[in-house]
Amino acid sequence: MALISNGQFVSDSWRRLADEEALPQSGKIIVSQERLAHALAAHGAHSDIGVIIHNTTEIDTLAPVLPQLGLIAISFPAFADGRGFSLARLIRRAGFSGELRASGRLLADQYAHALGCGFDTVEIPDDIAQRQDESQWRAASKTHQRTYQRGYVSSGSILDARRKAAQ
């Protein structure tokens, strides 16, 4: 797996814990949705617990534990399955301020979409990382300089720029 942050391939400070693996005493770990309640109970409330969730997750089921989480990874089962983009919006709207990660077969061509919907990082399998190297992700982070939409994360909305230009 490769992790992209700010248009760069970076090392991952989080470790994905397999369900059969015992909970470690320390370190940042990402657990499955099924194991989340147990992990939080065992670790107490601190931000070293992350969770990977399905893109069909209802935000209401997650809302109570959001303040206890340091990371939420939303899985993208296929790059063309855009449910994760809407779920990211809902998670941000619910007040989550930790790291929001898109995990799956995302393409560099979707990086701007991911950032716009509130993701911080993208985690991709090695075969994509080999074909789409860091330079492509770095370029992709700059392909949508201004967006027509307001209310999304971007380097600026066109409407706001128009306003400024008219002053």
Place this chain on the structure above:
Amino acid sequence: MTIPDTHVASRHNHPATTYRYDQFDHAFVRERVAEFREQVARRLSGALTEDEFRPFRLMNGLYLQLHAYMLRVAIPYGTLTADQMRRLAEIADRWDKGYGHFTTRQNLQYNWPKLIDTPDILEALADVEMHAIQTSGNCIRNVTADHFAGVAADEIEDPRPTAEFLRQWSSAHPEFSFLPRKFKIAITGATLDRAAILAHDIGLRLVKNDTGDIGYCVTVGGGLGRSPFIGKVICEYVPRASLLAYLEAIMRVYNRYGRRDNKYKARIKILVHEKGIETIRAAVEKEFAAMDQTAFLQDPQEFDRVAASFAPPPYETLPAKSLQLAKDRQEIPAFDHFVSVNVSPHKTAGYAIVTVSLKPISGIPGDATSHQMRVLADASERFGFGELRVSHEQNIILPHVKQDDLFALWQMLDAADLATANAGLVSDIISCPGLDYCSLATARSIPIAQAISQRFSDMARQRRIGKLGIKISGCINACGHHHIGAIGVLGLEKKGQESYQITLGGDPGFSASIGEILGPGVSADQVPDVIEHLVDFYLAERHETEAFIDTWRRLGHARFKDVLRREGEDGADI
């Protein structure tokens, strides 16, 4: 890149009557072209696999068809300038085979471009403020509108400023670019629906509320294809300021809950059908209430800026009736027929709306040669303030012609084989490209349209029959809108043979209905016979000026079925 136009120098003596890009729109479209150029290069280098490249090429209008790539260019809300039309002609000559095909969704398709050329074509479009963004793919498609917008006598408000807002809002949307399936929005501001809004995923109708404020009646879940549905009202009145927020709420509900397990059940119409409109309405309203609407509230200053660009051209003050026109009509019967069939009332005294038919008898519906495109561009500058429209019926509209000029315009059109006086008549057939071009098609469409057109080639007979919509699709995806044709024809494949299913009673307007199947499929040869029998029965049974659909509704489907049964017994082999 700029292509010098050798045919007619651009004339900028006309005020803008449509939206013009500002620096930010220009930058946005250039950025998208540059992005696609990179994507093509990355496809060729192997950075993108064909499966990965596919949605991005589709979002830039590029399909892989039966014989070649096809590029679908957006004509947002069907409005284009003379310069833009000329550019379409130049592209047809330089990168295609000298013609283009106007579609039912206010797009233009080139059937023979090369993959490697498409970034240059997109650049050439960007030069004249055009693009192919989101004319395909599982995203919000080109927003369509009433082709008589701004000039119709029956209008509450010109829908194009709203449509332009929607074009901008939906372009490269961060959240809604990977939807379960394609998503089509249509809008009308008139009391007569010429945009078939109830056959769209979202239909918007401009309405006035009790206090005289203008807002939108929103319908959802309409669509044709293999499971046709008429759109249902989800909200009777959304205030103008809240429209984008309300649409965001609908899109979010659809993006999250629309089916992704089966592409044939992935449109929002299936979600609405399976969950029920009440459930969907509740989900949308919950989302609408939960979201922070401030970012989506319509900015009145911006709306005014956009609306101002659609200002009417400087019309002359003229008498309501042109004496010159009356004289010309009396002298030249062919011109008189053209006026009575292809000319519609304009809201301004002394002006008229002209429909230029792209349905010559036995021709290919919606096709125009580059020469015809240039003639249309010239005609619009000489007679119509340099503005043209494309209708979902696949015709071209000149929206502002002085009645005094109609005769001169008609002569100019006639010389380019563009004066067929059949707008709305039985030979003004909507047809998809069918098996002649399309990889999805199960049967031919164009030759069927040509055969029907040939059968009714007697124009006097056509005028006697009156308005009658025939719509033909070459497969169940229904691009030819057969479900909403008064007479619909659907081409299928049965045991290696083309078989055509006839439907009756479809209606694209506010009284929308889906056509009912007449009986077993017939062969390609039989289609004109069947339609002729149906039309003859209608002529015998109709009350005075009653339209086909009204006669069908009055008599009932069974009576029309009987006609064919009787004909069959008489040995007509149907």
